[in-house]
Amino acid sequence: MKASLLPGVTRLYRLIVDRDRTIGFMGEEGRVYGTPFLVQDIERCCRDLLIEHADVGEDSVGIEISLRHSAPTLLGMRVEIIAKVTAVEGREVIFEVSAADEFDPIIGSGSHVRFIVDVAKTYERLKVKAAKFAK
16 A cells, blocks of 8 residues: 555545435335445445555455434435545454435435455456355
8 A cells, every 4th residue: 555545644535326226125115325335335435445556466345334314315316425544454444334315314324344365366356266266
């Protein structure tokens, strides 16, 4: 990672809640932004922040998330996710995360941890595991 990755670095991610990000099990009247999709969007925001500070051949994987999804967001509403680096501990990067929609200043908040990986080494580890699985 580059020396620019420091506590306090933030990233803003904006999106519109589309149908693919909503739950359907409560019927059309209950269609709202689903928690699994909020988690996915938070991970994307944090990863995008890290990519800006990554060296060639580096990426990151999520290893922990703690999230309270506290308010519903309707289909078609705008959402803003903010990820803030709170600590860099070796290859672990810890984020404070929050999300808001156009009516609620907090629809979700929590923390996320990502681990910086060497992509080539990760591919090799996956090939070894795949070979063991194929037997």
